[in-house]
Amino acid sequence: MEQNKGKHQIVVLKVNGEEHPVAVKDGETLLDVLRDKLGLTGTKKGCNLGVCGACTVLVDGEPKNSCLLLAASCEGAEITTIEGVAQEAKLHPLQRAFINHGAVQCGFCTPGAILSAMALIKCNPDPSEEEIKEALSGNLCRCTGYTRIVEAVKEWKKYLKTKKTQSLPDDLRKYRTVGKSLPRVDATAKVTGQAKFTADYYFKNMLHGKVLHSPIPHGRIKKIDTRKAEALPGVKLVLKGKDVPDITYGISPARYDEHVLAKERVLHVGDEVAAVIAVDEETAEKALSLIKVEYEELPAVFNPEEALKEGAPQLHERYKNNINTHVDHHFGDIEKGFNEADHTREEEFVGNHVYQNPLEPHASIAYWENDGANLVLYSSTQVPHYVHYMIARVLDMPLGKIRIIRPPVGGGFGGKAGTTPLDLITSIASKKTGRPVKMVYSREEMFLYGRGRHKQYMKFKIGVKKDGRITAVQSKIYLDGGAYTSFGIVTAYYAGAMIPTLYHIPNYRYEGFRVMTNKPACGAMRGHGTPQPRFAFESILSMIADDLGIDPVEIRLRNAMDPDTRTCNDLDVRSCEIKATLKEVAKKSGWREKYGKLPPGKGIGIGCGGFVSGAGYAIYRGQVQRSSEKKPETFLKKSVFPHANAIVKISEDGEAAVLLIQAAEIGQGSSTVLSQMCAEALGISLHKVRIRTEDSDISPLDLGAYSSRTTLMGGNAVVQASRDVLKKLFVAASKIWNCDRKELEARDNQIFHKKDKSKRMGWAEAARKYFNEHGPLVGTGWYKPPEGLGGDYKGAAVGTSPAYSFGSSVCECSVDLETGKVRIEKFTDYHDCGTPVNPQAVHGQVEGAVVMGTGETIMEEVMYDEKGNILNPNLHDYLLMTAKDAPDIFSGIVKSYEPEGPYGAKEVGEGATLPVLAAVAHAIANATGVWIKELPITPEKILKALKKKKNS
């Protein structure tokens, strides 16, 4: 190490029963020493401030946040990390319980949660549910909604005796693997700390980078003096705007408006101004403070109203009046529709700016191979292919010379759906320094980078007939976009496009404005653009039901969408069981016995929602190719290239199928459901399938984890590739047996003749025979969405999809009418996800969505001061629900079959969020008698409304 500030001392740490003498600096945390010096990367850095619990270790049996412990103070203590939990290659019963109960999703919080649970069961082997929630309340989880984690801890003793991990009882009849709640294929790696996330990789000779962020919301950079920073020992490179390619980038090709580092102006607090690459993170951080930047501060705007005013400061020249996107959609005849209405209601709503807050911070590592000819980039991303495409653009090199590696991702929810400054800076800096460069965001930087949900200011008007049938819907929405476009064009269209999918709406008008403001850019968050308008729409529908004396469930049933319908905005709905979800949710929750009959302070509410199963069109036009080589392309109503591609390669002994697909596993379970479909289609056991998704050199293109596309699109590609393998296998076997290949079938690791029982062979044996005669047994498959999706109007592509999901949620809550405090007690949800591939995974997605959506409705919000600084850029003040806040959740799946989906399946990940906001808001209104139309619905807002009502 070239930098040697602060004194080092040798500390002997006893970790997992082994003594490790380590040289540490006085103030080094146990977390950093475990990770950086002992290579025990199962202990995760999520917030670094003692809130998220991902860094939990046991110190003399007590759970502690290793980010707040100094290594120097741990001498003599027995430290247990996740790597020490399994003994002699045998999983601890708790680990097995986590695997089998579906308590693992992205896996980033898992090690910490397991260790907290271990501390609990050691002193209390039979904890109550309340005690479990208490013990786990310091382990934040963004994926699971806690339900299955609590259940796993409750049931841990059941796994004391079982030797092997066993699957839960079968859920389905027809298939062998599909339709069953099998444990995740990556669960063992995640409960043992073996799973390596991007920041868990360490390369020899690696450098570390940090970004200098703008401290002001809007200004011109007059001068940057980096001399002192460059002179600091250990600093290898300082990058400024002029040192990086002068090429803009972003998400939507029509509006690439971001620079790797600011060229002339900074547009929000946190905008990237410079970067330092040094021998370690601390030196880089220290060097940042030595960079002197002179700004000419410019006036700034912080909400759409200010930004749209005449004479308001302009963020980008090309977006006149700060309007980044304007949508004006009119379907049917709105005037006629409202004239036909017997009753109309118009209300205004304000959403909130929430941030995805995946537990794993963004991270990138880049290095170059072959004398600088090839780039290798590790990135914590949901969309490896779009990162690939964007890196190729900014570095102006062919995609073929770039290799993107996406290790397991610790949650995304849309926050990792774009190319980050880290991806670009590490790529550029590693080229310049000739060494691997690693960069990881702090929690605060994650907030500054942003890409959270747009805050929407919404005016909705709905007209209905006496019986509640909708005649017309009109909405006008202003979206607070932040400083860059990111996904924003699509967000603005989505805010309108998804409204007509749930109900028959004959006449519809939507006008949307996405407005630039001097705040971090907003992007795509779970349910992209739709949750807030859905909350507004559903809320008015419930109000109208009360106005007309119709039950809120009934009014929804009367308007509910039917299968095989083209919506007013030209979206083609195929399978659709929204009515079934409504009926089931009402029955299961006891709706009719409760609605309108609960005492004051108790409430019940309903909301519906749904989403696309994959966007009908890719984000960019044309072929897969460096963008500078492509001519401007007109929009064609068909996909140019396949959105999902898979290769199935059979091992030479026939005992394994290796499934190659770039589908991004971000915790949602895609690797598991894709493997299940592969096993099913091949007729072999799931344990014989190994999936490789991480490396673009190995796995073919898949567009990634956004728009809830992976099960349907990836699944179709996988099934096709698997069938391609079978076809080849059957051709070879039919020659041996002298029969028609169409008479053969594969199942239960055998291939056999459908009628002639004498013709039967082990699957592996058949594969070996194939290899002997024909060489590698490989199948390929791909999926393109159907041609011609969508209408012919501007923006018609947004909202198109091969299939749509539907769901209904009932929320039950109690409200303390004195303080306004809300307790969300129970959630009942039914989802139409087509035919589920893995019901347990579906329930896990629903439970996670319920807790995330509920938190979004009642407590989450990024807050700013009047200078554009974020007031709560940490997990202390930005409130995620804890295990103690989460409600009891019942998740049910209705019978459904989607013809376009593999084995009848469609999405659940995002759609499950959509009913939640309105269900919560309705339940609170039902409990209190006041509708709060501004999110989040905090106790203070409730109390204010109650006082106002009392006084009027």
Next chain:
Amino acid sequence: MILSEIRFNSPQNLAEALKLLGELKEARIVAGGTDLYVDIKQGLIEAGNIISLHKIEDLKKIEKKDKKIRIGAMVTAQEIISNSIIAQYIPSLASAARSMASYQIRSMATIGGNISSAVPSADLPPVLITAEATVELRCSGSSREVSLSEFFRGPRETICQTGELLTFIFIPFLPPNTGISYQKFALREANALAVASVASRLTLKDGIIDRAVIVLGAVAPTPVKALKTSEFLSGKEPSQGLFEDASLIAKEEGKPISDIRGSIWYRKELIPILIRRALTEALLQAQGKSRTRK
């Protein structure tokens, strides 16, 4: 400030700690580190020398002595929750400790730190003040005992002087027919700071309130005693009506600020509600009808 650049000192015993404290004038004392290290990491404070008390066994005990409970400054919140002396003599302190942060933080955070950090929303001081706790402040060569109610001077500011160390907390045995209740209002169920909190203590004599102490947390620069309210309650027969009246007096005794957790208006609305609830529960305890458990 980069955390790893601190200089870490870990004296073996109290005498050594006090000596070091006398020598390193600018040094900061660290107990559990759950406040200090967060502040350093966030750049809120500069810290060069750190004196850690983690090796000092004398400060890790809870004992009964001379009709008092003596709690060492290094006793963690988790130890307070599970300690039998606390459970017997002042269970409300365990409730307050249970409401703190998370399992992990409670396993590190200490009573000494919770007091010395002087964060206005700290959970333990209100209950301790109602119980008339005192703290021992020691420096090399001398020591003094002061009432905890006089210990705080402002947010993160105490009467503790350079070279002084908070070593022990003394809680006198409570008289019979005494109840203490801690009511905390926070925006989530765990891992949350109080928006407002109240500790109420009632001691009854022949069914009449002999002594009432009410302490408000998170609604003033320091935990504050609601003196007028306490005075109003003394000598009266407890009833819901009385508590209602008392809570309205108390509403004016806090001096809250607006922050991201709540406005001045909201905090003022919360105070009387929490007081009424705290008094109601304290009364039940004083009458022997309930034990503080959450």
